[in-house]
Structures are given as C-alpha cells and as structure tokens.
Amino acid sequence: MKKFTLDKASLHTQKRDLSKIAKSNAQLQIQIDPELKAFIPPLKPDELSQLEQNILEEGVRDPLIIWDTSEGSSYLIDGHNRYGIIQKHKLDFKVERKNFPDKEAVKDWMINLQLGRRNLTKEQSGYLRGLQYNREKKKASDTLLKGANAPFPQNEGAGETAQILASQHKVSRATIERDALFAKGLESIGSQYPDKKTSILSGELKIKKSDIQAIGQGKKSVDDIVGTQNLETNQQSNTVQTQFIASSDSQYTEAQIKKIDVAKSKLDMAITQLLKAGLDKKTIRSIFSEELKNK
Known part of the structure; x- marks a missing residue:
C-alpha cells in the first residue's frame, strides 16, 4: 500500500492556512x-x-x-x-x-439539538420537550386556521402532537402535556424574573414542578410562587443582618435587636399580604418609600 506523507513545505502551508x-x-x-x-x-x-x-x-x-x-x-x-x-x-x-x-426555524433547530444531548437535567429535558410541544401545537393551529374556515379542533390537534412527541422522546403523552404546562409556567417566570428561570433550570433554585405547572395553567401567579421564594430569601437575609448588627455594633442593646426582629417579621407579613392582594412589587416599593419619607 502506498503511503502518503507531507513534506515540510506542505505542513508549513497547512499551519499557515489554519492560522489564517x-x-x-x-x-x-x-x-x-x-x-x-x-x-x-x-x-x-x-x-x-x-x-x-x-x-x-x-x-x-x-x-x-x-x-x-x-x-x-x-x-x-x-x-x-x-x-x-x-x-x-x-x-x-x-x-x-x-x-x-x-429565527423560528433557528429555534426549532436549537431545541432539537439540545434534546439530543445526554447531560440534561430532568428540569431541562421537561422544559425543552414542553417548549417543543407548545411550538408545534401553535404551528399546527396557525396552519389550519389559515387554510380552513372551519373551527380548529383544538383537542384533536393537541392530542396528536402530544402523541407524536411522546413516541419521539419515549415518554408518555401525559408527560408531554405536563411538560407543556411546565414550559409555559417557566416562560412566565422568565418574562418577570429571567435570573429565576435560569436558576430553576440549573437546579440552583428549587421550586415544586406542580407550582410551576399551576402558573402555566393560570391557577397561580408568578408572584404567588416566586414572590414567596424572594420573601424566604429576604427573611434569611434579615436574620443575617440582625446577627451582624448584634456582633458589630455595641450601641444596640439586646432588647433593641429583638424589636428589630419583630419589626422585620411584621414587614415581611405586610409584604406577603400586599402581594396576595394583587399589588406588584414596584407599587409596594413605592408605598413603603412614601411612608419612610413621611416619618
């Protein structure tokens, strides 16, 4: 068998081309x-x-x-x-x-590419499957609405899409439908709190999947779920801040520190009630800012 070798000049040319x-x-x-x-x-x-x-x-x-x-x-x-x-x-x-x-074709390609990778977490796989289902369902709906005057059979089309994707990904149809709600809920979270969506998908922020699906169904609001997470974080932060005050500044007595703890707890409860009443965080901040100005 004839052997092919590269001389020094050819190697130099290859390196030069790669460098370019x-x-x-x-x-x-x-x-x-x-x-x-x-x-x-x-x-x-x-x-x-x-x-x-x-x-x-x-x-x-x-x-x-x-x-x-x-x-x-x-x-x-x-x-x-x-x-x-x-x-x-x-x-x-x-x-x-x-x-x-x-761009829509790019998105489809990216979703397919990611779903073909083996290092996805359960949250990531579910999100991508749900995203794919929601996109395919919308495309099917749009196509039928453009091509026919008859009403689109929503449940039939959705069921067929779910079954096709279930077979493709080797999961049940019910799993695909739950994934769709999970993806819809995550998209809603991402529209208000992009960093929270990223943290959920990476596994750093733990929120029940059923709660995110409830957001997708419209049964719960984003602030009902993510707002609670923020409050828990704030409460932990408040405890740390109080401990810092106690250890670093001797002008605060033990009795004063207890009063600070009580006041912060009441503040957390007030914020929770305002969120449940339907106020957004911007409005709540504005209310407390005005109150501070008047003191």
Whole structure:
C-alpha cells in the first residue's frame, strides 16, 4: 500500500492556512441574541469551571455554530458557554455556518439539538420537550386556521402532537402535556424574573414542578410562587443582618435587636399580604418609600 506523507513545505502551508482561519474567526463579528441564548440550558458554576479547565488543557475541539442571516449578520446558535471562555482567554476557534429561513426555524433547530444531548437535567429535558410541544401545537393551529374556515379542533390537534412527541422522546403523552404546562409556567417566570428561570433550570433554585405547572395553567401567579421564594430569601437575609448588627455594633442593646426582629417579621407579613392582594412589587416599593419619607 502506498503511503502518503507531507513534506515540510506542505505542513508549513497547512499551519499557515489554519492560522489564517483562526485569525479570520477571531475577527468575525459574532452576535448574541438573548432570545436564542435562552434556549441553551445553563451550566452550574462547577460545570462551567470544568469546561474552562478542559478547554485550556485541550483547546476548543468543537466548532461554534453560527447562523448567517440574509442581512449579513452572524448569530451564535451553539457554543455560548465555550464562546465566553474563548473571549476570556483570547483562544483560537473554528466555526460552522448554517442558513435558516427565519429565527423560528433557528429555534426549532436549537431545541432539537439540545434534546439530543445526554447531560440534561430532568428540569431541562421537561422544559425543552414542553417548549417543543407548545411550538408545534401553535404551528399546527396557525396552519389550519389559515387554510380552513372551519373551527380548529383544538383537542384533536393537541392530542396528536402530544402523541407524536411522546413516541419521539419515549415518554408518555401525559408527560408531554405536563411538560407543556411546565414550559409555559417557566416562560412566565422568565418574562418577570429571567435570573429565576435560569436558576430553576440549573437546579440552583428549587421550586415544586406542580407550582410551576399551576402558573402555566393560570391557577397561580408568578408572584404567588416566586414572590414567596424572594420573601424566604429576604427573611434569611434579615436574620443575617440582625446577627451582624448584634456582633458589630455595641450601641444596640439586646432588647433593641429583638424589636428589630419583630419589626422585620411584621414587614415581611405586610409584604406577603400586599402581594396576595394583587399589588406588584414596584407599587409596594413605592408605598413603603412614601411612608419612610413621611416619618
């Protein structure tokens, strides 16, 4: 069998070409679309740290995937975590370019790509399946409404979509339908508290799945669930603050510190009641700000 070898000149040419590609990629104006980035499951701090260590030891092995739009823009659609590390350390990288008719097609591709990965948590898998179901259901509904004057059979179409996705992902139809509510609830949380949605998907913030599904059904509001989480965090913070006051400032007596604790508890209860009454947080802040001004 004939062996093929590269002489020094050929190797030099290859290295020079790779260097040109790396330089070209480094100069590429890659844009980040927050709406598209939201489709990427977040990494926990330790996972991100491990990814960074791997890249520094082995280099950027997989190419970043770019969507080239008809307007000439280049949007990152896969490799957001790697790209952050690349920018931080000014590393060389490769790109793979893809063309799509519109952003909706990009979203479908991103969801399918993420669902094919094995390192997803249960929350992430459920969210992506539910997101896929809600999007497919809407597309089917829109198509039928455009093409027929007859009323759209909502339950039939929804059931068929759920069954198709259930078979595709090897779960039950009921699981897909629950995932749909979970995804809808998470989207509602994300519209008000983007960081909370990210924390739920990463597993850092623990909220009952049934509560998030209740938001998706419209049975509970976002503030009913997430507002409670904020209050619990605030109460823990208040305890820490009180302990800090006690240890760092001798001008406060033990009796005064107890009064501070009681006052903070009453304040927490008042905020809870106002949230249950339907007031938003901005209005509540405004009320307390005015009260402080009048004191």
